[in-house]
Amino acid sequence: MxxxxxxxxxxxxxxxxxxxxxxxxxxxxxxxxxxxxxxxxxxxxxxxxxxxxxxxxxxxxxxxxxxxxxxxxxxxxxxxxxxxxxxxxxxxxxxxxxxxxxxxxxxxxxxxxxxxxxxxxxxxFIEGEDLDHTLARCGSLSRTEALHMAAQVSSLLCHAESHGITHCDLAPGNLRLDTFGRYRVLDFGLSRSRFDTTTEYLRGGTPAYTSPEQAAGGQPDHRSDLYSLALILCEAMSGRPLITGDSFDEIRHKHLSAQWTLPAVVQKDPPIAKLMDWMLAADPAERMQSAFELSGVLAALGFERPEFHGMAKIETENRRVRLSN
Structure with a gap:
């Protein structure tokens, strides 16, 4: 489903x-x-x-x-x-x-x-299982599998960032593990592009994974997707959502006020704990600024995606050209 x-x-x-x-x-x-x-x-x-x-x-x-x-x-x-x-x-x-x-x-x-x-x-039609169902069935993913998942999604976010596209609704229910072991990102129904001239965007999302700026009614960008991916990674490693509540308003307040505590399995893993603190900053200006940064950190931890290596070279060259013009 x-x-x-x-x-x-x-x-x-x-x-x-x-x-x-x-x-x-x-x-x-x-x-x-x-x-x-x-x-x-x-x-x-x-x-x-x-x-x-x-x-x-x-x-x-x-x-x-x-x-x-x-x-x-x-x-x-x-x-x-x-x-x-x-x-x-x-x-x-x-x-x-x-x-x-x-x-x-x-x-x-x-x-x-x-x-x-x-x-x-x-x-x-992509046969497989959505991550929310996998977590309900298995409880959590191993550290290796969770970081492989994050690396695959981050690689796509690099590609999206290069095209100016923000997903705006990353959540476990929108990630599917196919039968070949690849994670696929689903449902771009709320996605935005920084190149669009229209202002006619729908606002919404899955409350537990919505960025603070989205929860406040502001404009999301690629940093919003990084916040959502951090929440997914925490849940994948611990088996429990980081932010819960009995109402949308309660969940919204926790996003805006950063009322959360990293799960023990993450706290015991200093590199991942530091990464989560960076990605989960309530203020986008203090948050990790690019999926290319995230993919670089994951590559340093041993979780590099082959397609990211090529994209990073292309993006570096594109940035050099833009700066020279």
Whole structure:
């Protein structure tokens, strides 16, 4: 199961500050959505079943009728299709998937279709298990596995940072370990780009992993993703979320006031404890400033990704060119 939705008490907010009401979708309405998807896709694909229902969209597993390959169609909920802000966010997600899709931690986009009443995009179906399910089943990851996970995600964040893209909703439920041992980052539905001219962004996220600046209603950037990844790494090593609460307001307060204590397994590991303190600074100016820094630290600890080595060279050259112009 791929988790799409936000927490029950974490509303999705439009760029104007309006709360977008969450609608409960009945099995009948999901079946109608699937039938419309089938009509839109034609005879080349067969819609098999819905696999997840989120606040903005439903995921359907579909199969190609000729070669039997499996895919995922992400379908925007019908009541949201006419909302300009939601529709732009959906298009932006597709664009960001295309821009980052060649990275091994990404799931590439294969197709995008829309009309006045319907919108969906298609990606490969990636078999595996989401990290939140793995932690619920196993309790925690070993130090080695947790740092391998962090290195893979950090490598993708380097790629995203080079393209000016921020995920804005990193959480264990949005990381999937595939059957080849690679972690994939899911759900770019709230992602942003510093190159966009639009101000029509949706605000939201998974409360326990939301950065302080997002919790305060501010503008996230690539440092926000580093904060979220630190929370994921702490949980992966300890088996427990670092920040919990009975309400969104309580969790928000803990983010803003840095009311957390590193788990014992992290405190006993000085290099990781120092790294977590750096990444979890409530003030983005005091936080680690780049995923390239994080990947460099992880490489020094023995967790270098081969694709990061090439990206670091390219980014260094790009920065040199920008400075010389």
């Amino acid at each position: 791929i988790r799409l939705g936000l927490g029950d008490d974490a509303p999705l907010i439009s760029f104007s500050g309006e709360q977008i009401p969450a609608k409960r979708h009945s099995p009948e309405s999901i079946a109608r959505l699937g039938a419309q998807l089938q009509s839109m896709m034609g005879e080349r694909f067969r819609v098999l079943e819905s696999v997840a229902i989120g606040g903005m969209a439903t995921l359907f597993q579909v199969q190609h009728t000729l070669h039997r390959g499996l895919f995922i169609a992400k379908v925007l909920h019908l009541e949201l299709v006419e909302r300009k802000d939601v529709r732009e966010s959906f298009r932006r997600e597709a664009i960001h998937l295309a821009q980052l899709g060649n990275h091994p931690a990404m799931i590439p986009i294969l197709d995008f279709q829309e009309n006045d009443r319907f919108a969906f995009f298609l990606t490969p």
